[in-house]
Amino acid sequence: MTKITPHDRLTLASGGQIPLIGFGTWELQGSEAYDGVRSALEIGYRHIDTATGYGNEQLVGAALRDSGLGRDEVFVTTKCPPENAGRELETLDQSLSLLGVDFVDLWLVHWPPDGRARPETWAQFVVAQDQGRAKAIGVSNYSIGQIDELISASGRAPEVNQIPWSPYSYDPSQAAALAERGTRLEGYSPIKNSNLEQPVLVEIARAHAKTPAQVILRWHLERGFIVIPRSSKRSRIEENSDLYDFELSPEEVSRVDALAG
Ligand SMILES: NC(=O)c1ccc[n+]([C@@H]2O[C@H](COP(=O)([O-])OP(=O)(O)OC[C@H]3O[C@@H](n4cnc5c(N)ncnc54)[C@H](OP(=O)(O)O)[C@@H]3O)[C@@H](O)[C@H]2O)c1
Numbered sequence: 001m002t003k004i005t006p007h008d009r010l011t012l013a014s015g016g017q018i019p020l021i022g023f024g025t026w027e028l029q030g031s032e033a034y035d036g037v038r039s040a041l042e043i044g045y046r047h048i049d050t051a052t053g054y055g056n057e058q059l060v061g062a063a064l065r066d067s068g069l070g071r072d073e074v075f076v077t078t079k080c081p082p083e084n085a086g087r088e089l090e091t092l093d094q095s096l097s098l099l100g101v102d103f104v105d106l107w108l109v110h111w112p113p114d115g116r117a118r119p120e121t122w123a124q125f126v127v128a129q130d131q132g133r134a135k136a137i138g139v140s141n142y143s144i145g146q147i148d149e150l151i152s153a154s155g156r157a158p159e160v161n162q163i164p165w166s167p168y169s170y171d172p173s174q175a176a177a178l179a180e181r182g183t184r185l186e187g188y189s190p191i192k193n194s195n196l197e198q199p200v201l202v203e204i205a206r207a208h209a210k211t212p213a214q215v216i217l218r219w220h221l222e223r224g225f226i227v228i229p230r231s232s233k234r235s236r237i238e239e240n241s242d243l244y245d246f247e248l249s250p251e252e253v254s255r256v257d258a259l260a261g
Pocket residue numbers: 023024025026027049050110140141162163187188189190191192193196213214228229230231232233236239240
C-alpha cells in the first residue's frame with residue numbers, strides 16, 4: 001500500500017527523527033540483552049527501547065558502544081519508573097551513566113505515577129529536554145485525558161505515547177486523538193498480544209510468503225505506527241525487521257484492521 005524503506009523515520013514535534021521499527025528489550029537480561037542489541041544493530045535496527053525498570057541499561061550501553069556505530073546513528077529511548085516521581089532528574093542521570101551516553105533521544109514517563117498524570121513530573125521532563133539531556137520527551141500508558149492535563153499545565157505535548165498496540169487493540173479514534181495533539185503513537189507488545197495462528201493473518205502471510213508476525217509488523221508500518229518488537233533469538237530479530245520486500249494491499253490492511261475487538 002505504501003512505499004516504506006528501512007530508513008523511514010517519523011519526525012517528532014521537537015524535530016528528532018524516530019525510526020519506525022525499534023528493538024524492544026523488556027525481559028532481556030545478561031547475554032540475551034547484550035547479544036540481542038548487538039544482533040539488532042548488526043541486522044540494521046537503528047532504534048533501541050529500554051527502561052530504568054528493565055535493569056539492562058548498562059548492557060544496552062555496552063552493546064551500543066561495541067557496535068562501533070556513532071551515537072547519532074542510533075535512536076535510544078529509556079523510561080523513568082513511576083515510583084521515581086520526585087527524583088526524575090536523578091533517574092535520568094543514572095540512565096545516562098549506565099547507558100554511557102550524554103543524552104537519550106527519547107525519555108518517557110513509564111506509567112502515570114500513582115495512576116495520575118502528574119504535571120510536576122512532566123515539568124522535570126521539560127527541564128531535561130531544555131538541558132538537551134533528553135532530545136525528545138514523552139509518556140507511556142497515558143490516557144488522552146492525562147495527556148491533556150500535561151498539555152494544559154505545561155503547554156508542551158508529549159511527543160510520543162508508548163502504549164499496548166496490535167491489530168487486536170487497534171482503535172482509530174485513539175490514534176486520531178494522539179495525532180491531533182502532535183503525539184506519535186508507539187505500539188508495544190505487537191506480537192505477544194496477537195494470535196499468530198489467526199486465519200486472516202495466516203492467509204495474508206502465505207500470499208506474500210511471509211510470516212504472520214511480519215504481517216502484523218508491516219501493518220504497523222503501513223498505518224504509520226512506531227513499533228518495537230522484542231526477541232531473544234537472532235533469527236526472529238532478523239525476521240521482525242525483514243519487512244521491506246512486500247506491501248499490504250488496502251484490502252489486506254482493512255482485513256487486519258478488522259481483527260480489533
Ligand atoms: N511501556 C511499557 O509499559 C511497555 C510494556 C511492555 C513492553 N514494552 C516495550 O515493547 C517491547 C515489545 O513488547 P513485548 O516485549 O512485551 O512483546 P512482543 O515484542 O510483542 O513479543 C515478544 C514475545 O514474542 C516472541 N516473538 C518475537 N518475535 C517473534 C516472531 N517473529 N514469531 C513468533 N514469536 C516471536 C518472543 O519470544 P522469543 O524471545 O522466544 O523470540 C517474546 O516471547 C518490549 O520489549 C519493551 O521494549 C513497553
